[in-house]
Amino acid sequence: MKKPELLVTPTSVSHIDELAEAGADAIIIGEQRYGLRLAGEFSRSDVAAAVETAHRRGMNVYVAMNALFHNDKVDELADYVAFLAGVGADAIVFGDPAVLLTVRETAPHMNLHWSTETTATNWYACNYWGRKGAKRAVLARELNMDAILEIKAHAEVEIEVQVHGMTCMYQSKRSLIGNYFAYQGKVMEIERKKYEKGMFLYDKERDYKYPIFEDENGTHIMSPNDLCIIDELGDMVEAGIDSFKIDGVLHTADYITEVTKLYRRAIDLCTEDRERYEREKEKLLAAVEALQPPHRRIDTGFFFKETIY
Structure with missing residues (x-):
């Protein structure tokens, strides 16, 4: 086989x-x-x-x-x-x-x-x-x-x-995290925050953490679980x-x-x-x-x- x-x-x-x-x-x-x-x-x-x-x-x-x-x-x-x-x-x-x-x-x-x-x-x-x-x-x-x-x-x-x-759930070419901090007036935090790999969108109802990160290709929101079919x-x-x-x-x-x-x-x-x-x-x-x-x-x-x- x-x-x-x-x-x-x-x-x-x-x-x-x-x-x-x-x-x-x-x-x-x-x-x-x-x-x-x-x-x-x-x-x-x-x-x-x-x-x-x-x-x-x-x-x-x-x-x-x-x-x-x-x-x-x-x-x-x-x-x-x-x-x-x-x-x-x-x-x-x-x-x-x-x-x-x-x-x-x-x-x-x-x-x-x-x-x-x-x-x-x-x-x-x-x-x-x-x-x-x-x-x-x-x-x-x-x-x-x-x-x-x-x-x-x-x-x-x-x-x-x-x-x-x-699994990638969502991608935008836009700098959503950077824009968010800029909108809050926290310009000095943009470069420090937006490339971090430890940020999450938190779903309190289901207790899910969706990893979110930003790079040269935009903003990426990932699945809360890992696929595994071993x-x-x-x-x-x-x-x-x-x-x-x-x-x-x-x-x-x-x-x-x-x-x-x-x-x-x-x-x-x-x-x-x-x-x-x-x-x-x-x-x-x-x-x-x-x-x-x-x-x-x-x-x-x-x-x-x-x-x-």
């Missing part, structure tokens, strides 16, 4: 070796100027070092260029694509057609992964972008299991599914899903590493010894629960027609 790729999000170059030891097959990195909601910021020198480290450990490196681009950044894309091709990145993750067209002109050999966060909800869309040049489609987080399996059955491209981590991988493995992603945004490096170890164990068991996986999956789930920060529960997201926000 084919093993799905285990794709993870390192926080730094030094973190990559730990993730390799934990069993990761691939990493996704980038810088916020071009990529959305990354676990760590990677400058050009960091990207080059990350590619060298990952390739030495047998891992693929995907670089995020899935931000929402306005005219002021379009002229920069060719230079960044040429740089990524030059250092040997294995694929570019994109959502904007400007990236696809730039890659065609600048580095036509480069692999492309289509990722728009929300609009990859049917196989026609996946295949459309596949015929335009994408090798992989990253499915929306709001799909249930039946929809995912149906898409995979009809897809002409690889399919990537997030199996663990936060005990529900069987159907997707049997369907041949190509990549399982652990999204570590706003989590520590140690947390991402330990979760990676658990999913490595789950994937190996599920593909090599299904009966043992069925016996051990509750223990794996309990191990994830033990790693969770006190304010973050885990749930199964939309996989079984639940809602998490």
Whole structure:
């Protein structure tokens, strides 16, 4: 049985070796100027070092260029694509057609992964972008299991599914936090506050904390719970899903590493010894629960027609 790729999000170059030891097959990195909601910021020198480290450990490196681009950044894309091709990145993750067209002109050999966060909800869309040049489609987080399996059955491209981590509920290109402090007359607090990673919108009625942060791409509001389906991988493995992603945004490096170890164990068991996986999956789930920060529960997201926000 084919093993799905285990794709993870390192926080730094030094973190990559730990993730390799934990069993990761691939990493996704980038810088916020071009990529959305990354676990760590990677400058050009960091990207080059990350590619060298990952390739030495047998891992693929995907670089995020899935931000929402306005005219002021379009002229920069060719230079960044040429740089990524030059250092040997294995694929570019994109959502904007400007990236696809730039890659065609600048580095036509480069692999492309289509990722728009929300609009990859049917196989026609996946295949459309596949015929335009994408090798992989990253499915929306709001799909249930039946929809995912149906898409995979009809897809002409690889399919990537997030199996663990936060979900982005809302993004605005506007500086909502900065504008809020400016409106209050607290101008001196804007730069200090708006980039913090420990701010929350608090729902007193349900006792939910929604992480909120701001970066160059605007304002992001994240889900109050972490998605976790470590005990529900069987159907997707049997369907041949190509990549399982652990999204570590706003989590520590140690947390991402330990979760990676658990999913490595789950994937190996599920593909090599299904009966043992069925016996051990509750223990794996309990191990994830033990790693969770006190304010973050885990749930199964939309996989079984639940809602998490």
